[in-house]
Amino acid sequence: MNSWQEIHDEVLRRIHTRQWKPGDLIPNETDLAQEFGCARATVNRALRTLAETGLLDRRRKAGTRVTLHPVGKAVIEIPLIRRDIEDRGARYGYRLISRQIGPAPASIRAALRIETGTPLVHLLACHLADARPYLLEDRWINPAVVLGAETADFTRISANEWLLTHAPYTHGNLTIAAEPLPPQTAAALQVAAGDAGLVLTRTTWDHASAVTTVRLSHRPGHLLHSTL
Amino acid sequence: MNSWQEIHDEVLRRIHTRQWKPGDLIPNETDLAQEFGCARATVNRALRTLAETGLLDRRRKAGTRVTLHPVGKAVIEIPLIRRDIEDRGARYGYRLISRQIGPAPASIRAALRIETGTPLVHLLACHLADARPYLLEDRWINPAVVLGAETADFTRISANEWLLTHAPYTHGNLTIAAEPLPPQTAAALQVAAGDAGLVLTRTTWDHASAVTTVRLSHRPGHLLHSTL
DNA sequence: CAGTATATTATGTGCAGACATAATAAGCCA
DNA sequence: TGGCTTATTATGTCTGCACATAATATACTG
Numbered sequence: 172m173n174s175w176q177e178i179h180d181e182v183l184r185r186i187h188t189r190q191w192k193p194g195d196l197i198p199n200e201t202d203l204a205q206e207f208g209c210a211r212a213t214v215n216r217a218l219r220t221l222a223e224t225g226l227l228d229r230r231r232k233a234g235t236r237v238t239l240h241p242v243g244k245a246v247i248e249i250p251l252i253r254r255d256i257e258d259r260g261a262r263y264g265y266r267l268i269s270r271q272i273g274p275a276p277a278s279i280r281a282a283l284r285i286e287t288g289t290p291l292v293h294l295l296a297c298h299l300a301d302a303r304p305y306l307l308e309d310r311w312i313n314p315a316v317v318l319g320a321e322t323a324d325f326t327r328i329s330a331n332e333w334l335l336t337h338a339p340y341t342h343g344n345l346t347i348a349a350e351p352l353p354p355q356t357a358a359a360l361q362v363a364a365g366d367a368g369l370v371l372t373r374t375t376w377d378h379a380s381a382v383t384t385v386r387l388s389h390r391p392g393h394l395l396h397s398t399l
Numbered sequence: 400m401n402s403w404q405e406i407h408d409e410v411l412r413r414i415h416t417r418q419w420k421p422g423d424l425i426p427n428e429t430d431l432a433q434e435f436g437c438a439r440a441t442v443n444r445a446l447r448t449l450a451e452t453g454l455l456d457r458r459r460k461a462g463t464r465v466t467l468h469p470v471g472k473a474v475i476e477i478p479l480i481r482r483d484i485e486d487r488g489a490r491y492g493y494r495l496i497s498r499q500i501g502p503a504p505a506s507i508r509a510a511l512r513i514e515t516g517t518p519l520v521h522l523l524a525c526h527l528a529d530a531r532p533y534l535l536e537d538r539w540i541n542p543a544v545v546l547g548a549e550t551a552d553f554t555r556i557s558a559n560e561w562l563l564t565h566a567p568y569t570h571g572n573l574t575i576a577a578e579p580l581p582p583q584t585a586a587a588l589q590v591a592a593g594d595a596g597l598v599l600t601r602t603t604w605d606h607a608s609a610v611t612t613v614r615l616s617h618r619p620g621h622l623l624h625s626t627l
Numbered sequence: 628c629a630g631t632a633t634a635t636t637a638t639g640t641g642c643a644g645a646c647a648t649a650a651t652a653a654g655c656c657a
Numbered sequence: 658t659g660g661c662t663t664a665t666t667a668t669g670t671c672t673g674c675a676c677a678t679a680a681t682a683t684a685c686t687g
């Protein structure tokens with residue numbers, strides 16, 4: 172027992188078998204290192220990893236205890252839409268519906284924390300799986316931050332793909348909602364208006380500057396999948 | 400520059416400023432350690448962390464390169480429902496609607512990979528925020544794995560809460576869908592049938608044994624939030 | 628020239644020791 | 658007793674070194 176993985180698994184076993192119950196204080200790193208016959212750094216790596224997954228609570232001086240109410244963390248991977256579709260075994264297709272440059276409505280300006288009058292690039296595009304509408308991309312790009320956004324040819328390459336290589340971001344946020352699809356969206360997806368669709372809204376930032384905000388509307392029945 | 404965080408940030412900066420572009424091979428750990436004036440282990444920690452977030456691709460002997468198409472990873476935290484509601488500043492309430500023990504329908508048996516005839520505990524309960532329905536919990540528990548599930552008093556404590564301290568799990572999965580809420584669900588949530596609701600379905604396992612599967616139906620308009 | 632054995636190389640990990648840091652406990656003084 | 662200072666303790670991290678492991682490049686052999 173001298174690899175951090177083995178120690179990780181052993182500690183996990185003790186938590187699962189309730190040898191160490193939620194709320195319990197577990198032995199300190201030095202003692203565990205002695206028990207397992209390894210260096211303290213090795214124990215540290217194992218416990219740190221478990222703390223990152225939320226199973227352990229660690230505080231200097233206070234010690235390490237088993238988390239009382241662990242919060243499950245589901246990681247949702249958000250791949251390139253092309254990849255997403257191809258990974259499902261379908262042929263990828265893309266069609267630009269509209270492209271405009273001009274001022275944005277208040278809701279978009281608020282999301283991007285941008286001043287009135289700043290012109291944005293607005294794109295509406297449909298991603299197809301086996302020639303059937305798969306999802307609608309409604310995107311606003313801040314050309315003041317993303318150089319070349321005004322001149323890029325979005326009829327050939329999707330903004331989703333173009334931005335990945337032309338507009339790095341430092342952070343962002345994502346909201347997931349179930350919404351009755353509005354008429355225009357439903358029409359583009361070739362479904363009935365008002366059907367329940369999964370809508371992801373994502374806004375990304377480069378430090379303090381808003382890069383882009385996008386609203387991805389999926390067809391009714393679409394599932395988002397993740398492991399715990 | 401001798402902490403792994405500083406090195407992490409500096410490497411991140413070089414990726415963001417495109418000093419190192421997607422697909423580029425970056426210097427090896429030994430060289431970076433020399434450049435930054437620190438130990439190789441320190442560089443390793445920084446690069447390993449970046450690789451975990453998906454920004455770097457590392458392979459033995461082949462070296463480290465900037466990921467060509469980084470996959471965004473959104474972490475969705477799934478807290479105890481009580482906490483979720485209380486964190487939103489509302490008063491938590493809970494009401495058990497029904498409790499039955501018996502055989503499960505085929506769809507549930509399939510999800511849990513359980514044989515015909517195995518009796519399961521079936522619960523239907525409503526979680527309230529400020530006395531208003533917040534979400535409906537439709538749960539099936541495998542009492543062969545979860546000791547005490549048949550006798551626990553679910554009128555006082557929600558299964559959501561009880562299981563957390565009585566039924567540890569090793570892994571599980573989660574699917575997120577937008578669905579028109581069926582009449583019974585809508586009635587329990589006091590909304591119109593057919594409205595678009597966000598439905599999370601979660602199944603958890605203890606090694607090879609299914610622990611429980613649950614369907615959480617949110618009120619229309621509910622948002623799931625996450626950072627990138 | 629094809630196929631296999633061997634060397635090389637970059638990352639992955641372990642160890643012992645040291646110091647840093649945060650949080651608590653103990654001691655002290657008014 | 659209340660509030661401040663000081664010791665103690667567990668985790669956090671860095672260093673220098675060693676060896677393990679995987680993937681690739683090179684040399685060799687039939």
